[in-house]
Amino acid sequence: MNEHFKPSSPRAPQLSASIQHHLKFTVGEPAESASLSHWRFALSYAIRDLIVAPWFESERRVLAEKRKRVYYLSMEFLIGRLLEDAVVNLGLEDETRLALEDVGLDYADVIGDEPDAALGNGGLGRLAACFLDSMSTLGIPAFGYGIRYNHGLFKQRFADGWQIEEAEDWLNQGHVWELRRTQAAIPIGFGGHVTAGEGDAHVWHPSETVLASAYDTPSPGWRGVWVNTLRLWSAHSTVVFDLEPFNRGDFLGAAKSNVLAETISRVLYPDDTTVEGKRLRLKQEFFFTAASLRDLVTRFLKHNDDLRALPDKVAIQLNDTHPAIAGPELIRILVDDHGVPFDDALDLARQTLHYTNHTLMPEALEKWPTDLMAEILPRHLQLIERIDAHHSGEVSAAGHTRSQAAAAVTDGVVQMGNLAFITASNVNGVSRLHTDLMRETVFAELNTLHPGRISSQTNGVTPRRWLRSCNTGLSALLTDSIGEGWETDLDRLNDLKPFADDAAFREKFDAAKRANKERLAAYLQAKTGHILDPDAMFDIQIKRIHEYKRQLMNVLEAAALWNEMRRDPDKDWPARVRIFGGKAAPGYEMAKLIIKLINDIRQVINADPETKGRLKIVYPPNYNVSMAEMLIPAANLSEQISTAGMEASGTGNMKFAMNGALTIGTLDGANVEMRDHIGAENIFIFGKTASDVERTRAEGYSPSAAIEASPRLKEVVEQIETGVFSPDDPARFHSLADNLRHHDWFMVAADFQAYYDEQRIVDAAWADQADWVRRAVLNTASMGWFSSDRTIRGYADEIWHTQSAL
Numbered sequence: 001m002n003e004h005f006k007p008s009s010p011r012a013p014q015l016s017a018s019i020q021h022h023l024k025f026t027v028g029e030p031a032e033s034a035s036l037s038h039w040r041f042a043l044s045y046a047i048r049d050l051i052v053a054p055w056f057e058s059e060r061r062v063l064a065e066k067r068k069r070v071y072y073l074s075m076e077f078l079i080g081r082l083l084e085d086a087v088v089n090l091g092l093e094d095e096t097r098l099a100l101e102d103v104g105l106d107y108a109d110v111i112g113d114e115p116d117a118a119l120g121n122g123g124l125g126r127l128a129a130c131f132l133d134s135m136s137t138l139g140i141p142a143f144g145y146g147i148r149y150n151h152g153l154f155k156q157r158f159a160d161g162w163q164i165e166e167a168e169d170w171l172n173q174g175h176v177w178e179l180r181r182t183q184a185a186i187p188i189g190f191g192g193h194v195t196a197g198e199g200d201a202h203v204w205h206p207s208e209t210v211l212a213s214a215y216d217t218p219s220p221g222w223r224g225v226w227v228n229t230l231r232l233w234s235a236h237s238t239v240v241f242d243l244e245p246f247n248r249g250d251f252l253g254a255a256k257s258n259v260l261a262e263t264i265s266r267v268l269y270p271d272d273t274t275v276e277g278k279r280l281r282l283k284q285e286f287f288f289t290a291a292s293l294r295d296l297v298t299r300f301l302k303h304n305d306d307l308r309a310l311p312d313k314v315a316i317q318l319n320d321t322h323p324a325i326a327g328p329e330l331i332r333i334l335v336d337d338h339g340v341p342f343d344d345a346l347d348l349a350r351q352t353l354h355y356t357n358h359t360l361m362p363e364a365l366e367k368w369p370t371d372l373m374a375e376i377l378p379r380h381l382q383l384i385e386r387i388d389a390h391h392s393g394e395v396s397a398a399g400h401t402r403s404q405a406a407a408a409v410t411d412g413v414v415q416m417g418n419l420a421f422i423t424a425s426n427v428n429g430v431s432r433l434h435t436d437l438m439r440e441t442v443f444a445e446l447n448t449l450h451p452g453r454i455s456s457q458t459n460g461v462t463p464r465r466w467l468r469s470c471n472t473g474l475s476a477l478l479t480d481s482i483g484e485g486w487e488t489d490l491d492r493l494n495d496l497k498p499f500a501d502d503a504a505f506r507e508k509f510d511a512a513k514r515a516n517k518e519r520l521a522a523y524l525q526a527k528t529g530h531i532l533d534p535d536a537m538f539d540i541q542i543k544r545i546h547e548y549k550r551q552l553m554n555v556l557e558a559a560a561l562w563n564e565m566r567r568d569p570d571k572d573w574p575a576r577v578r579i580f581g582g583k584a585a586p587g588y589e590m591a592k593l594i595i596k597l598i599n600d601i602r603q604v605i606n607a608d609p610e611t612k613g614r615l616k617i618v619y620p621p622n623y624n625v626s627m628a629e630m631l632i633p634a635a636n637l638s639e640q641i642s643t644a645g646m647e648a649s650g651t652g653n654m655k656f657a658m659n660g661a662l663t664i665g666t667l668d669g670a671n672v673e674m675r676d677h678i679g680a681e682n683i684f685i686f687g688k689t690a691s692d693v694e695r696t697r698a699e700g701y702s703p704s705a706a707i708e709a710s711p712r713l714k715e716v717v718e719q720i721e722t723g724v725f726s727p728d729d730p731a732r733f734h735s736l737a738d739n740l741r742h743h744d745w746f747m748v749a750a751d752f753q754a755y756y757d758e759q760r761i762v763d764a765a766w767a768d769q770a771d772w773v774r775r776a777v778l779n780t781a782s783m784g785w786f787s788s789d790r791t792i793r794g795y796a797d798e799i800w801h802t803q804s805a806l
């Protein structure tokens with residue numbers, strides 16, 4: 001077949017006409033002078049038009065059928081680009097390609113022109129985005145609620161190998177997908193005082209009020225049949241403009257109230273571990289949670305008259321504790337605004353709210369000082385104390401006692417995890433291991449007091465974006481071999497298993513991988529100047545930079561391998577490219593130092609003629625969702641090497657395996673369940689288990705002894721200490737090396753040798769290419785269970801008790 005031949009579609013001319021129409025009347029640009037961005041806007045409007053009718057129809061159906069709705073409250077929605085998602089979900093790729101070709105444009109260029117909406121830090125935010133896609137695809141009526149940050153996650157660049165953060169500006173050209181809802185502005189108060197009212201009711205007199213205005217983005221499911229809404233809140237001043245100071249010539253003073261109010265939704269907190277002791281963060285949390293609850297209660301009351309029916313029509317999922325003020329706020333709405341007695345209000349809130357925990361790390365569990373709470377949310381602090389007292393009473397009445405470890409308020413601090421647990425009917429972990437550990441550690445006592453409240457919902461990822469869109473070559477091969485429909489029924493990938501032994505199929509599978517690697521090599525060459533050999537093994541670790549994720553162990557192993565290659569240059573070393581991607585929280589000094597170390601080691605290794613062509617390190621700056629979509633399909637090896645017990649689930653691990661990468665990893669998070677599905681023989685597992693880690697710590701772990709026991713590690717640590725990788729500043733990494741020798745909380749030294757040895761097993765496996773590809777096929781074939789559709793069905797059946805409207 002002529003490769004330029006494309007089947008014509010009756011919809012192509014219509015789409016072309018619509019694009020032309022929008023270019024002229026919505027964008028306001030003549031075709032002759034239109035830039036790539038102008039065309040991208042025109043195409044986006046044309047596609048958006050096609051979503052409107054099913055969007056209205058979905059809403060109409062929910063109301064007509066009086067369906068229960070899910071409200072997913074999340075501080076983060078890491079949605080990335082939306083145009084390709086919409087085109088692919090609507091099934092309009094061929095038509096779009098043709099329409100763009102008509103005006104001399106390339107589909108990938110136009111798609112690639114859209115800035116990422118980086119309204120999240122990492123896994124938790126991306127999970128929320130995958131869940132939106134799955135809820136829409138499954139036809140589960142839902143709203144996502146979050147914040148419309150003016151500036152999403154910072155842009156990362158490297159200056160001499162150090163991370164530099166710059167403000168991100170995704171709204172700069174305007175955002176095509178959102179619609180501002182001026183009717184839906186909600187006043188949100190802060191501070192002030194409380195006076196007693198009738199019965200349990202009180203009156204809160206805030207000292208400050210800001211307006212929350214709603215921006216709606218449609219979220220179309222597969223084939224655009226069902227469309228849910230992502231509603232993001234933006235903060236504005238209640239005062240239009242302060243004319244009085246302006247007229248006096250005090251221009252700064254005149255702008256003040258607007259600036260202060262808008263600060264609330266200005267930036268995303270670039271932190272995924274440590275609790276920022278900042279009042280602004282607490283204000284952000286309350287701002288979007290309160291706006292969302294008032295919005296959904298108003299919607300409920302439009303169609304129902306009895307608030308006691310709330311749990312029948314509404315399920316609220318709290319994405320971590322960030323929106324956990326929802327408990328007290330919902331109770332406040334019921335008690336203070338609607339006269340519901342406190343005990344009934346607590347009951348209703350509990351039946352409506354559900355809480356997902358994403359971390360066990362003590363420093364990442366949110367805690368708010370009660371004096372800060374009293375200052376910003378005085379009524380909520382009263383309610384939290386009352387909720388806590390009520391809970392304590394319940395526990396005693398049942399013949400138990402409750403220690404401070406299970407209280408919502410202790411020693412002048414509000415424990416948001418405990419508060420969320422106490423005010424929710426279901427609390428879930430995000431993988432089996434994580435859920436088990438939750439039951440044994442952070443929530444051990446609350447779990448005994450409320451057996452059955454904790455459930456496990458292992459994460460998943462949307463196969464539409466993370467397979468169908470980002471890997472068109474493999475997707476076409478899948479459809480050719482197992483037929484259509486796998487995009488919404490990912491268990492069908494199982495049908496691929498017999499093909500693993502079919503050499504002709506393996507060749508095609510490998511050709512798809514090879515094409516993805518070539519595409520990535522071209523992209524990385526343009527971005528970093530590095531020339532990559534697509535025949536080399538692409539070994540990738542992409543995620544936030546954190547000590548527990550152990551990018552340090554990865555780069556130390558690369559350095560140890562380099563030493564070994566120089567010692568034994570005649571050995572048949574396989575060619576590898578080690579690719580890193582990820583950002584460090586700006587205040588996280590050790591993570592930033594690890595970035596610098598990776599870049600310093602990269603420079604030394606890449607400059608060595610002796611290992612040239614065999615080992616190369618690449619670290620493209622500003623890793624984001626779009627870069628992930630390019631990297632993941634091109635990976636041969638996926639690095640999932642966290643200290644066991646610390647990665648709640650991981651979701652990148654799933655994306656890689658689905659796209660036919662083999663995993664080297666620890667028995668942590670969802671890796672454990674991946675091994676169960678993939679089979680231990682098709683995944684490279686090494687190192688300490690979660691219980692080994694616990695035992696080693698209890699016995700008194702000595703990192704210096706571990707370093708002594710591994711000559712290869714010892715050599716690398718000494719090289720770092722003597723400035724082999726930082727000749728301009730030999731002391732640069734002394735703090736890092738000291739930490740490794742004397743603390744090493746994340747057990748890099750303890751696992752190093754096992755990791756090194758496992759990497760040599762990977763080398764040997766790579767040498768047998770046919771068998772490697774066979775295992776890669778089996779990885780893809782085994783990953784059906786990790787679709788976020790399966791996860792959402794779990795939430796719908798076991799937590800929300802909602803049904804598909806389809």
Ligand code: 26Q
Pocket residue numbers: 121122123124125127269271272273274275276281358359364366430459647648649650651669
């Ligand atoms: C809290 C307080 C103040 C400022 C920031 C934060 C904050 C922000 C983001 C705390 C945590 C986060 C993000 C956490 C996160 O992404 N967790 C990841 O969630 C994924 C989805 O469940 C899991 O797969 C990962 O294992 C988990 O690390």
